[in-house]
Amino acid sequence: MEIIQVVGFxxxxxxxxxxxxxxxPMFAFLIAVATGILIFLMLIGKIGSVVAMLERLARSSGMDMIYFKTVLKIIGIAYIAEFGAQIVRDAGQESIASKIEMTGKVLIMVLALPIISIIIETILKLMPA
Structure with missing residues (x-):
């Protein structure tokens, strides 16, 4: 029961x-940051298992791996941006946290553009002329 360990920690x-x-207060903030990092490190193995399973599914479906890697990058950006924003919020810097979140969203949009364009092209090919 890892959740009990995480909650207890x-x-x-x-x-x-x-x-x-x-x-x-500085030590309190450092403990908060260290706790967040340690909880994340406790999850690395689980994240690796999920990624491996998704990769197997993507390969067996014949999906182009460039799209799979792009989706993984998008998920990574989302989690990292959220984690960073929460740490900055803990330090009382709401405006900087908002900027981190906005940057994450823009980077996700940039990475998603090729996938979105392929989806639009596919839909246009399926539509009658």
Whole structure:
């Protein structure tokens, strides 16, 4: 039950943060960042399993791997942008967090353009003239 470990670790970190927040706010922030990174590292194995399974499915379906890799990049950008924005929000910098999220969205749009154009071309080929 990994979720119990993650929740327990998060609760312990939260108690430490609440204790340190008044005396040493910088240490409290560092504990919050370290906790987020450690929880993410705990998930790396699970993420790898999901990616491997999706890759097997993509290969068996005959899908062009460039599209699969693009979708993985898009998912990675979304998670990294969200993680970074949450850390910045924890530091009280809402405006910077918003900029990180906006940058993630723009990068996702840029990566998605080739896929979107192929979908549109396919739809246009299927439509009667």
């Amino acid at each position: 998060g609760l312990i970190a939260t108690v430490l943060i609440l204790i340190l927040k008044e005396q040493k």
